[in-house]
Amino acid sequence: MEIGRVVGTVVSTIKSPGLNSFKLLVVTPIAVTQEMTSPDDTATYVAVDLVGAGEGEIVLVTRGSAARIPDAADVPTDAAIIAVVDNVQIGSENAYSKA
Amino acid sequence: MEIGRVVGTVVSTIKSPGLNSFKLLVVTPIAVTQEMTSPDDTATYVAVDLVGAGEGEIVLVTRGSAARIPDAADVPTDAAIIAVVDNVQIGSENAYSKA
Amino acid sequence: MEIGRVVGTVVSTIKSPGLNSFKLLVVTPIAVTQEMTSPDDTATYVAVDLVGAGEGEIVLVTRGSAARIPDAADVPTDAAIIAVVDNVQIGSENAYSKA
Amino acid sequence: MEIGRVVGTVVSTIKSPGLNSFKLLVVTPIAVTQEMTSPDDTATYVAVDLVGAGEGEIVLVTRGSAARIPDAADVPTDAAIIAVVDNVQIGSENAYSKA
Amino acid sequence: MEIGRVVGTVVSTIKSPGLNSFKLLVVTPIAVTQEMTSPDDTATYVAVDLVGAGEGEIVLVTRGSAARIPDAADVPTDAAIIAVVDNVQIGSENAYSKA
Structure with missing residues (x-):
């Protein structure tokens, strides 16, 4: 799994029905x-949110x-x-602690 | 999931039957x-279209x-x-809005 | 999916039974x-052929x-x-047309 | 599969239920x-532990x-x-032996 | 699928039961x-052996x-x-023939 920072949102009206009940x-x-830096922000991607994460939060993301x-068996998501x-x-270093 | 821009089409007559009813x-x-730039257009790929996207449109693509x-259980597609x-x-920036 | 050019063949006698009926x-x-160039020919790989493609032909390949x-549920292939x-x-450009 | 070294831990309280019984x-x-060097430590990632590995140990990791x-059919893990x-x-070289 | 050369072995006593009956x-x-060169030997990885391959042999590997x-439905292997x-x-070139 990867660690990432939530930096924005995507909104679509024309979409696969399985995406309807999820924030992108x-x-x-x-x-x-x-x-804990961002080595390459062109590697940014879009994920469905299963735990109510907020903007700027550090999150754990699973892929594939x-x-x-x-809970998302019929959702066409890969992240x-x-x-x-x-x-x-x-x-022994504390690299990150949620404020 | 990835964000991409539709830039073209692929046509095949000799193909797996599962592809027949989809635009490539x-x-x-x-x-x-x-x-919202294209960092590497040699990374261009081919996807089946499940929502009727048009050329030039910004789309959300799922992989794997x-x-x-x-809806495509017997379609040999990975995108x-x-x-x-x-x-x-x-x-707080609006990086993209559909015209 | 990816577009590629068929450039060769692989032959094996000692192999998983699932591969027997397929050209590699x-x-x-x-x-x-x-x-329509080949950016990196060290990225060449091996795929099973499901449509009878010939050497030199431009083909569509699905991965994973x-x-x-x-048709290949018990074939250990990832391409x-x-x-x-x-x-x-x-x-508006015709990037490729089969001869 | 990949070989890696365990270098740390991740703790979350807000998480998918499937992760509850696993160390991250x-x-x-x-x-x-x-x-046996680490070519790129920005490629570090997070895995669930299925065998009780300790910090600093050299481990075998499976992905996807x-x-x-x-044992983890309903765990949303990709590593x-x-x-x-x-x-x-x-x-003929012994590249690594556990102390 | 990828072509590779077998260059070594991995031995583990503490491991998922599914790995027991396979050489790594x-x-x-x-x-x-x-x-037929090795472009990047830091890309070396570990695979289960399903066909009795020997050290130094050129093999075909499937991933994911x-x-x-x-034959390995309950084996936690991705290669x-x-x-x-x-x-x-x-x-028209014979790039490789087994000795």
Whole structure:
């Protein structure tokens, strides 16, 4: 799974019915190192939100068929936000703690 | 999921039967940033169209097994256009609005 | 899905039984742009042929679990040739037409 | 499958229920060569731990749908630690042996 | 599918039960060109062996969910060696023939 930061939203009216009940959030990948930086914001992507994440939050994202487990079996998504991150520990360093 | 721009079409007569009832559209990836540019047009690929997208439109594309959810179970596709994008908001910036 | 050119064949006698009834073709990726060039021929890969493609032909290839849809459910393949391309249109340009 | 080193942990309270009973470990990819180095620590990712791996250990990680086999069918994970590595042999060289 | 060379082995005692009956081999990708070279040995990975491949042999590897077809349904593997390669023909050139 990847760690990312929610940076925006996508809105569509013409879409596959399976997407209707989900917010589409724009996520920028965060490198899971002590610095927790965004190495490449052109790698930003769109994920369905399964846990009510807010803008700017650090989240855990699963990709591929896992993105439809277990509540989104008929949703055509290949990326899902499955957790809001409270804390990332790298060795003895606290790389991130939710404010 | 990725955001892309429809830039062309592919036509085939000799093909797997599952593809018969779908338009095959050429999509160039768009980086979901405030500039909404195409970082690498050699990364262009082909997707089945599930929502009637037109040339030049900004679309949402799902990749992998999700591309067969829920209406294309016997279609050998690994990429599907699942929405036409109306609006992309990055932070407080409106990065894209459909004309 | 990707567009590629068939450039060769692979032959094996010791192999998973599921591969027995399929030709294994070597495919070089083609960038779906007006020039239709091969950006990186070290990215060449091997696909099962589901439509009888010939050497030198421009083909449509699906990757991942889609490669087993619908006729190859017990074939251990992650890439399948699912169409021979007749024509690629990029905007108003005819990028490729089968001779 | 990939070889990696466990370098940290991720803690979340707001998360998909399927994640509840699993430790989330941060893994840095290790290049499986005689040197066993980390070519790119920005490629670090998060995996569920299926074998009780400890920090600093060299582990085997499976990605994609395999990460839910066989004990995690309803866990939204795309990466799972499935072995602690005792030994890596490259040709006649012993590239790694667990202390 | 990819072509690779078997360059080593991985041994683990603490592992998912599904791996027990399989050899874990280290495979370096081979670019399927006339030179058949290894462009990047840091891209080396680990695969289960389904056909009894030996060290130094050129093999065909399938990745993703295909790696569990058809004999490894409950094996948490995302890469499997499914053939030993006898011959690779690129155009009129014989790029590789098993000694």
